[in-house]
Amino acid sequence: MSGTALRISDALVRRIQAHGVETYPHECCGALLGNDSEAGRETLDLVPLANRRNDSPRNRFEVTPEDVRMAEKKAKDLKLEVIGWYHSHPDAPARPSEFDREHAWPWYSYIIVSVQQREPRDTKSWRLRDDRAAYDPEAIESVAQSASI
Amino acid sequence: MAVKVIIPTPLRPYTSKKESVELQAATVSEALASLTTLFGELKKHLYSDDGKLRSFVNVYVNDEDIRYLRGDQTPLREGDILSIVPSIAGGTQN
Numbered sequence: 001m002s003g004t005a006l007r008i009s010d011a012l013v014r015r016i017q018a019h020g021v022e023t024y025p026h027e028c029c030g031a032l033l034g035n036d037s038e039a040g041r042e043t044l045d046l047v048p049l050a051n052r053r054n055d056s057p058r059n060r061f062e063v064t065p066e067d068v069r070m071a072e073k074k075a076k077d078l079k080l081e082v083i084g085w086y087h088s089h090p091d092a093p094a095r096p097s098e099f100d101r102e103h104a105w106p107w108y109s110y111i112i113v114s115v116q117q118r119e120p121r122d123t124k125s126w127r128l129r130d131d132r133a134a135y136d137p138e139a140i141e142s143v144a145q146s147a148s149i
Numbered sequence: 150m151a152v153k154v155i156i157p158t159p160l161r162p163y164t165s166k167k168e169s170v171e172l173q174a175a176t177v178s179e180a181l182a183s184l185t186t187l188f189g190e191l192k193k194h195l196y197s198d199d200g201k202l203r204s205f206v207n208v209y210v211n212d213e214d215i216r217y218l219r220g221d222q223t224p225l226r227e228g229d230i231l232s233i234v235p236s237i238a239g240g241t242q243n
Contacts, residue, residue: 027240027241029237036158053238053240056240059240059241060238060239060240061237061238061239061240062236062237062238063236063237063238064236065207065209065214065234065235065236068234068235068236068237069234081158082158085237087239087240089240089241090241092241096239097239097240097241099238099239099240099241100239100240103203103204103205103237103238103239104239105157105159105160105194105235106159106162106194107158107159107160107162108159110239130162130190131193132193132194
C-alpha cells in the first residue's frame with residue numbers, strides 16, 4: 001500500500017491532536033469518516049469515541065464492535081464511510097506497535113498522534129500490508145479545508 | 150440454510166469486491182469456513198495462525214452478537230444475515 005496518501009484538513013488534524021491532549025495520559029481513539037475512490041482518499045469528519053480499555057488506558061485502547069457499528073451508521077447517514085481510525089500514543093512515538101499490528105486490517109488508514117507531556121507532536125498515518133507483516137507509512141496530504149458536510 | 154454474509158469494506162479486496170456473499174451453512178462456524186474456502190485470502194484476516202477467530206473479529210447474526218448466542222456454534226436459519234464487525238484495538242508497546 002505504499003504510495004497512497006490520505007487527504008485531511010489541518011482543522012481535523014488539530015481536532016485529533018486536541019483529543020489526544022484531552023485524554024492524556026490515556027489513549028484517545030475515534031473513527032475517520034470520508035471517501036475512498038480511485039481519485040484518492042479523503043477524511044471529511046471524525047467520530048471521537050470512548051476508550052473502552054478501562055484496565056489499561058495509558059497504553060491500550062479499544063473501540064467495541066457496538067461503537068464500530070455506531071460509527072458506521074453515522075458515516076452512512078452522512079453518505080460517507082469509515083475509512084480508518086485514529087488513536088494517541090501518550091509519551092510514545094507515532095508509529096504502530098506490534099500490538100497494533102495484531103489487531104488491524106489492511107485498507108483502513110490508522111492515524112497515530114504522539115502526545116508528549118500533554119503536547120501533541122508527530123501525527124502519522126499507516127496502512128497494514130495485505131500479508132499483515134508490517135505497516136507502511138501513508139502520506140498525510142494537508143488540504144486547506146474539508147468540503148463541508 | 151441459505152444465508153448472506155455482509156463483507157466489511159476493508160475485506161472486499163479479498164472477495165472480488167463483493168459486498169455480500171450468499172452461501173449454505175447450518176452454523177456460524179460453517180458459514181465462516183465456507184466463506185474462507187471460497188475466498189482463501191480472507192482467512193488470515195479473520196483467523197490467527199492457531200486457527201482461532203482473531204480476538205478483534207466479531208460476528209453478528211442479524212443484529213445479535215454471537216458472543217451472546219452460542220458463539221460460532223450458533224445455529225443459522227434460512228435467510229439469516231451475518232455481519233463481520235471488527236473491534237478496533239491497539240496501543241503503545243510498553
